Structures are given as C-alpha cells and as structure tokens.
Amino acid sequence: MKSHVKALVVGGGAIGTSIAYHLARAGWDDVMLLERDELTSGSTWHAAGLLPLFNMSYATTHIHKYSVEFYKSLEAETGLNAGFSIVGNLRMAQTDARMDEYMLYASTAETAEVPYEWMTPAQIKDRWPLVRSEDLKGAIYHPTDGYINPADVTMAMAKGARQRGVLIERKWQVDGYEWTGSDWRVTVTKMVERGGNLVPSEEQQVITAEHVVTATGNHAQRTARLLGIKMPAIPVEHQFIVTEPDPELVAYRQNGGAEHPVLRDADAKWYVREERGGWILGPYERNAPARFAYGVPDSFRADLFPLDLERIEEEYMSMIHRIPSSETVGLKDDFNGPICYTPDGNPLIGPAPGLRNMWLAEGFSFGITAAGGTGHYLAQLMVEGEAEIDMASLDPKRYGSWMTTDYAIAKNEEAYEHVYILHHPDEEREAARPLRTSPAYDRQKAAGAQFGQVNGWERPNYYAPDGFDDHAARSFRRGGWWQHAVDEAKAIREGVGLIDATAFTKHLLKGPGATAFLDWFTCNKLPKVGRINLTYALTTAGTTRTEYTIVRLAEDEYYLVSAGAWTAYDSDFLMKAIEDKIPDFGWISCHDVTTQWGVFAIAGPKSRDVLNSLIRDADPATALTNKRFPWLSCREIELGMCPVRAIRVAYTGELGWELHHPIEMQNYLWDQLMVAGEFHGLKLVGARAQNWLRQEKSYRAFGTELGRDATPLEADLPRFVDLSKDFHGKQAMADTGIRAKCVTLLIDGPADADPWGREALYDGDTKVGRLTSGGYSVAFGKSIGMGYVSPDLATPGTKLKVRMFDQLWDATITEDSPYDPKNETIRKDA
Template sequence: MKTHVKALIVGGGAVGCGIALHLARAGWDTMLVERDELTAGSTWHAAGLLPLFNMGYATGHIHDYSVKLYAGLEAETGLNAGFTRCGNLRMAQTDARMDEYMLYSTTAETIGIEHEFLTPAQIKERWPLVRTEDLKGALFHPTDGYINPADVTQAMARAARLAGATIERKIQVNGYRWTGSEWIVSCDRMVEKGGNLIAANEPFEIHAEHVVTATGNHAQRTARLLGIKIPAIPVEHQYIVTEPDPALVKWRAEGNPEHPVLRDADAKWYVREERGGWILGPYERNAPARFLYDVPETFRADLFPLDLERIEEEYMSMIHRIPTSETVGLKDDFNGPICYTPDGNPLVGPAPGLRNMWLAEGFSFGITAAGGVGHYLAQIMTQGEAEIDMASLDPRRFGRWMTTEYAVKKNEESYEHVFVLHHPDEEREAARPLRTAPAYDRQAAAGAQFGQVNGWERPNYYAPQGFDDHAARSFRRGGWWQFVQDEAKAIRETAGLIDASAFAKHRVYGAGATAFVDWLTTNKLPKVGRINLTYALTETGTTHTEYTVVRIAEDDYYLISAGAWADYDGDNLTKLAEDKAGDFGPIIVQDITTQWGVYAIAGPNSRAILNEIVRDADPATVLGNKRFPWLSMRNIELGMVPVRAIRVAYTGELGWELHYPIEFGRHLWDLLVKAGEKHGLKLVGARAQNWLRQEKSYRAFGTELGRDATPLEAGLDRFVDLGKDFRGKAAMEAKGIRSKCVTLLIDGPEDADPWGREALYLDGVKVGRLTSGGYSVAFGKSIGMGYVRPDLAVEGTRLKVRMMRELYDAVITEDSPYDAENKVIRIDG
C-alpha cells in the first residue's frame, strides 16, 4: 500500500469516490481510504434520486454536472450504474408554489437545465394514476431520474482506478498532523470481529500533500481530530417501499412508460416506482438529529427503528395523490442518517485555519452532488479556483461561534424545510434570536422584522406591531414591500438609520502591515485618516473579498467587509499574513467584529441630525467638507459616545457610518433616534438599503462580486491600480473581459420585481443573467444588476428579462444612474 501521495481522500461514499475520480483525472497521485466498505455510510440506504431542481446557482451546476457524468459511466467503466432517466414531476397545489417554480425556472435557464411547465390536464393525460383536480400545475424535468447509489459509487470508484487512483478499504484515520509541507495521517487497519469493525492495533502513517475529508456521518469525529468546527450532523430520514400496486403493474404491462419521480412539495414527499410498487420518502416535522458527537463503533450499514406515526400525514397524502396505493401493503422500510448543515448546503472547500485540508461534508443530497462536487472541488485544488463561484458552499461561511446545539436545531430545521416554500425573502426561525446587537430590543419594540446574517439579528424592515412577516413573504411584492418603499424614500428625502453591526471587521497592523495590505488589494492605499474601496483577489484573479480600508495610523488598518463572511475573510487574511511575514515583516490580524458596532445614518438631513449631538469646540464645522470630507475618517464624540466616524454611505446619499465600541450601542441608538425626531429620521432595514445601492450601481459581494468574475469584469476599473503589483494581478489581466457587469432599469410586471436570478435575452438568445434585483424609488420601476456579453454592456442596449415565465423590457442604464456625479453624497453643510 502507498504511504506517500499527493492527495488523500478520507471516506469511501459516493462523494469521496467522485472526488477521487476527478483528482485522478487531473493527474494527481490520489488515494482514497475507507474505514469499512465503499458505500457503507449513508450511500447504501439513499433513495438514489437525482433532483436537478435547486434554487442555488452553484448547487444547480453541481447537480447538472453529476447527472451528465452518470449517464456516461457505463461506457467508460463497463459497470451499469442503474441510471433510470424517467424525469421528475414537481407538482404544485398552490399559486405560491407555482411562483416558486417560475422563479426556479430562471435559475435553470441561466444554467441550461431542461424543464417545462405542465397543466393539471396534461399531467392527468400522461399519468392517469395521479390525482390532479386540486393541483395548479407542475414543473417537469425530462432529464431527471434516479440511480442505484451503490452501483454509481462503484462505477466512479472503477473510473477513478482507471485514471490512476488507489482505493484502500478497512483503513481508519485516527489523527492528522501538519508538518508545514505535508500532512502525516495516522491510520489503523480495521478487522471484522463478531459482526463489528474494530481496530487491529497495527498503526501506520500516510504522508499526503493534500487531504480531503468526505466522512459523512463521521464528520464530528473528523472535526475533533482536526480541532475545527464542522456543523454537519445527520438527521433521520425514513422512506418506505410498498408491495406492488396492481393498477401500476397493469399500467406498465400495457406498455406505458415509467412514472417520473413524483414530488408533491406541498405535501412534503417524493414518490417513485419500485418493482411495481412505490417508494415514499417524506420530509416530515420533528425528524431528530443523530450522532451529535460520534457514530457508535457498532453502527455500520445500520438503520434506526421506523417511526410511522411521524410520517402518517405524508403517507395519507400519498394515498390522496395516488389513490390506487391505498390498499397496497408495506414491503420494506428504511430510516437512516443523512447529513445536513444549518443552511442545507454542503461544506465544500478549504478547512478553516488549516493548510491543504479540504472538506466535502454535510451532503443531504450526496448522490446527486457527488460527481459535480468532485469536478468543481478538483478544479479548486488543482487550478486554484472553480469555473463557477463556489463561495456559497465554502466551509468558512459558518463562524467559530457555532455550537453543537445550534447546528442540531438548524440542521433539523433544514431537513423539515426541504419542501417548504423557498421564498427569496425567507427567514428561518430556529435558534433565534442568538447573536444580537445592543439595540436589538429597541428595534424589536419599533417593529423590526429581523433577518439573520452569520447568526446576527439584523432588521430587514420595520412594520407596525402585530405584523406577520411570515405571512408577508412572497415571490412577488409581499406584504412588506410598501414598508421598504417608504424606508427607501425616507433616505432619499429626509434621513434613515440602519444597524449595520453585522459587518465583518478586521484590524491588520504591525511593521509589515502596509506592504501586506498594499500587496493584498487592488487599489492605492489611503492616507492616514482616509478610506478607500478595494478588492482582494484570488491567485486566479477573481474577486475574493471587497474591503473598505480605513487607515488608522501609518501601519494600522481597519478592514470592513460583508457581514456574512467574517471567518471566510479572517481565514484568508491570517493565512496570507503568515505567508508574507517573511517578505514584509510582522503582520498581526485580529477579528474585531464583535468589538465594534455600526450604525449607518444617511439622507439629506443626516448632517443636521448629527450636528444635534456632536461634541466639538466648533460643532458647526466638524461635519463639513473642509474638516470631514467624503471618504475620510474622524474620531468624534456623539454625546458621551466615542465614535470612529466614516463618511461613506452604501445608499449613495449624504451619510456616515458610525463605528462605536459595542458597549455604547444602546445609548448611541437612543441618542440618534431622539435627535432625528424633528428631522424626519426613519428606521430603515437591509432591504431598502439593497434597493438603494442598486440605484448607485454599488456591487455587492456574493451577487455581483465573486470568484467567477474579476473586478475589471465587474466594471470596477477605478478601484484597480494597474500601476502597482498585487496578488492575482497577472491572472486577472490574462482572463480579459469575458462578461461585463451592468445596471438595468426594468419595465416588469405590476406586482413583482426581479430577485437577481433572472435570465437576460436579446432577440430570443440568452446573453446574460441578473445577479441582483429590486425596486427603484428614484425611477419608479424595477431595477437589477447583472452580467452580459461585453459587446452589449453599453448604455441604451435594450434587452428582455424573464420574470414569471414572461419576457419584459429592460434597458442598460449608465453606471450609478442615481446621482452619477456623486454631487449628493459630497454636499457640504
């Protein structure tokens, strides 16, 4: 057996084998070790469905790649993976569910996933065993289907071996040690004894330059061995297999095709044919998490006892939807562990705090994802970046604050929400509130409807007491829409106060800090007391992070970035600072997110409000352009509160970000609210801010900015100093301009705005996609931002945008269509 390899994969389920296949194809010396037999974990009892439906852009690409890969495995390996391409019929009982499918359709269009909409009559005509009179319609994927999980895993394993990979079974990993250049992985052989798998006490080591963990149900043991947090914990999932249904047997005997995989999302189940009978898989309430800390040594290819009472409602709804199943008996049942994460997406990418350690954990749809994850993770590992933005799956999106109990509650919620309506404005309630800024109680009393960002409670908008945010959610203009419009107008006309405490904040200082930050970022460094907007790139030239850099002192920098990405940014900063300390000198990186709160005040009256409470020898001038120009920072006093004030506003109005020591937050909030009473101050949430920043064409990380576009493609040339050297510069220039970011004004439907997932067309040909969307109070119509072919990125270009299955007029407008010359934001007082 090999003891030295370039890449070691730990875990022999479908995901591990998919990664082994693609790393081997990339030419890496690859070995996979599995503690038991291949497929011994969740793979063996998976139902093997291949759902292409996914609201996420990256996950949609992953699923699409997998289905295409599996279709060709038999020709490559000689092994039949058991792929049945029967299609997938996703039914809707409500108009809201049809709206969800129409929104999904736009994502599918941008990826290129084949799909069609069917009426109830068309469903009944094709599949008469399905009851349709209470349906609104359905979404049909003709290329979808199911596969035998064990067979597809073995086929990928054989393909991996054919590509040069080594696969070893009955090897358990017991420890990891990083030497600075390679991982030394402590292992032991496992042997059968009395039906159990036990260590043979024959320890040995494997040396690997890179390690990938794909340990499935054993993720908590992996986390403990690595000394990190991995919020992947299994949840029970049960499904039942019925005896043959005579009506189904007769249907097939008459030469009719197999039913597609049936999904009644409103009833929370899937059903497919199985040897003349049916498989029912529900996603019920109260399915418990298991293996919170470890998988018992005695648990191998085992199952939990079935809890039929828990799925009674779903079982009865299957009988309603397929009436012939009512008299059919149960033939078999399965209740096994399937991993989930707090947001339902897997963890794919670098392990936080570790070098050359990669995670592929937390797969609730592991069979569907295995091939695609192998493909894109291999790209990240071997080429530095995937061809699509994988940030939404990056393990570092979850912070170190996350506990086991939090993961349990959120993972159980993720399971229950598989078939719950996935509103774009969805906010899930489990484990909340948890992380709260000082003024949380004040905001709640004022009617704040909160969202969650990295565990932080953040007001989305404010509504009258008793307003039901859940009932207000919609795929169109929900019940919240008018409140958000009023908030956006207030910032344009008077003033608004936003709690932005969730911003990620890092301090970078030391003798090497200036050289480091200069090398890390694309823009010129600001002078002391000034700020700039800049970008940190990946080695491949795409956008890793957007920073507002505040220069506190000669070698002391305050870096502000997106609130959802504190650990993602901190991990990158820390690793790069360690790498460059030898070149630049000592560099200290501190995550100070929880030490500083942030209030953003913006609008024509914002200076007047601050003048009410600023304490200065000459308060009339302290906030004027001479002493406090745009894009500068000053330490000021507001009442009794020391404030690091930054003259910048994400809304494009006159305004300031007020960064304050966190313990002063409640007092400062009260001070601002009271001072603003006579100036028309309105409390404002994140949704209005999102609309307003699009009127200024301000790109946002995670939408316009990501690891599939460069700052030049994003149209941010003014923030890129090509006269200096910076990380990723050569790669960025080599990519050229593949697409271009633009802002569009849209004459959409009267009751809906784009969400930022829609396809863009010219003469019936898809030419781009939206990445953000909303409503413009300045222009009185829908607005969006997105990417189009470079030749079309010209003001005045007329396109069409797909919304609710219809095409609507959209015109590319100038960059920053509201106050393009920044006169408002620079106004003196």
C-alpha cells in the same frame, strides 16, 4: 498501502469516490482513498438514488447538473452500468404560490442551462393516468432527470478512479492528523471484524499526504474533533418506504405505459418513484430528529433506525390521495437511516478553516445528486486554485466559531423539515434564533424591527407596526413588507434614515509590514492617513475574493471593513495570506474585531443636521463640513459621551456617515440618535431598502455581483484597480480578459413583482446573461436589477428582456449609478 501520496481522500461513499476519480482525471497521479469499512457502507447504501436538479442555489444547480451529465458517461468509460433511469422529474404544485416558486426556480435553471417544461393538470393526467391531478395548479417537469442506483454509481466511479491510478484501501480508519508545516501526517488504524462489529486492531501506519480531503459523511463530527475545528454537519433521520406491487401500476406498464417520472408533491412534502411494480415514498416530515451529534457509535455500520410510521402518517395518506391505486397496496420494506445535513441544507465544500491543504466535502443531504459535481469542482479548486463557478456559497467557513452543536442540531432538523416548504426569496427561518444580537436589539424590536439573520446576527430587514406578521408577509411577488421598505428607502432619499450595520466584518491590521502587505494583497491604491478606499483582494485566478473598505488610521495601521456574512471566510483568507508574507514584508499584527465595534449608518439629506446636534467639537458648526470632514475620509469624533470612528461613506449613495462605536456604548448612542433624530423626522431603515438603494447607485455587493467567478474588471470597476502596481492575482486578472460585464438595468416588469436577482436576460430569443441582484427603485418608480451580460451588449441604452414568472419583460441597461451619477448628493456640503 502507500506511505506518501499527493492527495489522500478519506471516505468511500459516492462523494469520496467521485473526488478521487476527478483528482486523478485532473492530472494528479498519486491519489489514495481510505474507507473505514466497505465502499458505500455509509449513507450511500440506503440512499434512494434520486437526482433532483431543482435547487435555488446557482452553485449547487451547476453541481447537480454536472452529476447528471457525468453519470451518463460512466458506463462507456468503466463498463459498469450505474443503473441510471432517465424517467424525468415531475414537481407538482397545489397552489399558485407554489407555481410562483417554480417559476422563480426556473430562472435559476435557465441561467445554468438546465432544461425544464411546464405541464398543466390535464397534461399530467393524460400522460400518467394513475396520478390524481384535478386539484393541482400545474407542475414543472425536468425531462433529463431521474434516479440511479447509489451503490452501482459509486462502484463505477471507484473503478474509473482505479483505472486512472487511484489506490483504494478498505478497512482503514483515520485516527489522527498532524500538520508538519509542509504536509499532513495521517495516522491510520486497520479495522477488523469482531462479533459483527468493526473495531480497531493494533496495526497502525502513518501516511504522509500533501493534501487531505475528508468526505466522511455521518462521521463528520469525529473528523471535526480530529482536526480541531467546528463543522455543522450532523445527520438527521430520513425514512422511506417501499410498497408491494400495485396491480394497477403493473397493468399500466404491461399495457405500454411509460415509467412514471420521479413524482414530487412539494405541498404534501414527499417524493415517490416506481420500484419493481410498486412505489417508494420518501417524506420530509416534521420532527425528524438529528442523530450522532457527537459521533457515530462503533456498533453502527450499515444499520438503520426503527421506522416511525406515526411520524409520516400524514405524508403516507397524501400519497394515497395523489396515487389512489396505492391505497390497498401493502408495505414491502422500510428504511430509516441517517442523512447528513447542514443549517442551510447546502454542503460544506472547500478549504477547512485555519488549516493548510485540508479540504472538506461534508454535510451532503443530497449526496448522490451532488457527488459527481462535487468531485469535478473541488478538483478544480485543488488543482487549478479556483473552480469555474463561484463556490463561496458552499465554503465551510460560512459558519464561524460561534457555531455550536446545539445550534447545528436545531438548524439541521429545521433544514430537513424545510426541504419542501415554500422557499420564498425573503424567507427567514426561525430555529436557533435570536442568537447573536447587538445591544440595540431590544430597542429595535420594540420599534417594530422584523429581523433577518446574517452569519448568526439578527439584523433588521424592515420595520413594521405592532401586530404585523412577517411570516404572512412573505411572497414571491411584492410581499406585505414591500410598502414598508419603499417608505424607508424614500426616507433616506428625502430625509434621514438610520441602519444597523453592526454585522459588518472588521479587522485591525498594523505593524511594520502592514503597508507593504496590503499594497500587495489588494488591487487599489492604499488611502492616505485619515482617508478611506474601496478595494479588492483577488484569488489566484484574478477573480474577486473579498471586498474591503480600508481605513488608514496611521502610517502602518489599518481598519478593514468587509461583508458581514463572510467574517470567518474573510478572516481565514487574510490570516493565511499574512502568515505567508511576513517573511517578505515584516511583522504584521491582525485581529478580528467584529464583535468589539457596533456600526450605525446614518444617511440622507438631513443626516448632517442630526449629527450636528450631537457632536462635541470646538466648533460644532464646521465639524462635519466638507472642508473638515470630506467624503471618503475618517475622523474620530465624539457624539455626546460616545467616542465614534466616523467614516464619511454611505452604501445608499446619499450624504451619510458610518458610525463605528464601542459596542458596549451602543444603546447610549442609539438613544442619543433617536432623540436628536426625532426633530428631523429620522426613520429606522432595514436591509431590504438599503439593498434597493445601493442598486440605484450600481454599488456591487460581494456574493452577488462580486465573487470568485468574475474579475473586478468584469465587474466594471477599473477605477478601483491600480494597474501601475503589482498585486496578488494581477496577471491572472489580465489574462482572463472580459468574458462578461456587470451592468445596471431598469425594468418594466409586472405591476405586483420585482426581480430577486436570479433571472435570465435575453436579447431577442437569445439568452445573454443573468441578474445577480434585483429590487425596486424609489427614484425611478420601477424595478431595478444588476447582472452580467456579454461585453458587446454592456452599453447604456441597450434594450433587453428579463424572464419573470415565465414571461419576458422589457429591461434597459442604464449608465452606471443611474441615481446621482455625478455623486453630487453624497458630496453635499453644509
């Protein structure tokens, strides 16, 4: 065993072997992989080996697509057949709503160039006569999909890794990690067989590694404890059963019938595929329990749990309904093993929070499908500094330190149960809620708030009357909430509205080195004292890592506001950058003050009138005028007895202020605003209306238009980039050029639907881009969207098409900020 390596991969399942292979292929010639037992002895050995391309996540779709293509190349390279059966994947729909889901998903597939076909019930029956189809609405079919042997593909990747110089060591367990300031000292213990168990021996070694990657599967909680971090990767039981041969299936195949595709009846919550003349049924039933929340017992190796047939009886009977010939077939084998999950069902891929050169690849519920792509894109992150796709949505830091074991258990069990529920774009899952609430939560709830969840925070999506059913209001088209959001958006355009923005991420940064650091860290000019500026921190590749509103409180004191969904993500990046640069710039103090400050955003033509009735000032009549409180400035004001850090800015593009206040005074301030606002017709407004309004102003949002796959210049934001100064990522940004450009489009779409921001854009028959945001414009009375197109098309007036519900609809690129392009309303004086 080597004592020093460039990269140490911990975990010898499909994920770990793929990472080791791809690191070596990317040029790292000193890589070692450790496995505590045998390769594939974790969840890999009992995985069903399916390769579902279907996924609503843009990043995950790319990962799955790469895997499917990569696995086809392994035999030529290694001589090992990975057992890839390209039989296709047929995802059936029993309802119109399910077909709507498939059509929305198809938009994501189209933007990632994943092939698909539509099939009618009659076409299904003609092609696969054993499948009952008369009660179906249709299906989406992936012809390039199928299944693979998990052990074979893992061994093929392991052989490919060895051929590229990777050292693979089995029966070694990691028992300690220590960061020396330049590399990791990893203590490992030799594992030995004793009485059928795998136990640690007295033999230990220390490995020095520049980088460590953990791909420890079901052992993720042990890994988290060793690293001193939190990680919401906890396994959930997953059962599947194998039947005896089905005589009708055997006869069908003997008579020349093609192998059935992997069949998925999402409304029945199962997948089925052929297996040696019989069937494999894999259900995603209710009440599947989480396991190993605090670690895997030493006695559990390549083991399984007892089967619970009662729990999957409903799914089993629905298989018989869908494939009638299976009714008389007996059970041959059964599996009930742990499969790791995360609260949103997507894996944790990327840098570990608070640690240097420690990379996580944990929480894979579809590990075989994701293994190839995870290795490819994680290797890009590690070797090149960034991946070619934006991996932020899979970053481990999307869950902050507020996350607990009980939270992860509840959400992971929910994620398992929700694999086959309808994934509405306006979906809000109920488990482990409410958890993080602002003080005004009860007042908002009493006022009819229908809450969404962002980073654990409860945030009003919209407000509705008593008795309104948010769950029933969800849809792939204009749901029951739509008119409420329209009324809220109109209230801000025509009167005044109040939005709770407490979830915003907030940092206080100060010290002798603060100004020089921020000037290097961000790409725009720094504001003067008392003023604000919008700016971006870039990646090493010159793409957008974080968007900040910077408020300059003093010469060397700054208040940074960024997206509420990304608190731990932003904080980790900021703190590490400061630590690196203190020797260059001097002492800097930085604190995450997110939970210390509440935020209300008040906006609309009458917003000044509301505040004027509350402000305590020597001359209240002039306190909020442009002369004393201009646009893009900050002032400390008093609203009644509440001290407020007021920022004159509005994400809605109307006259307005953000009212940052001590969170313990939030209810007092809320009550004061409600009383003052009643006279002026103030309306409570949620996040959905705000999202529509910001698109009318072409305001880019981090996580949609802004991300690690586009530079600020590609986002068409040159006014926020100061090329006269030096800043992190500047040269890389310039070298990247303009590969695509962000635009705003007005869309003549279907009368009952708006885009969601996942749709493909066409110029004639040629796909030329994709939407990143979508919604409805109250100002223009039609659908609106933002997205990226090839630069030659990014001109106002360009006519394109957008794919919605498998049809192409007219779309026109508008000028930037189609609503009030001169910012006259937002600058309105008293």
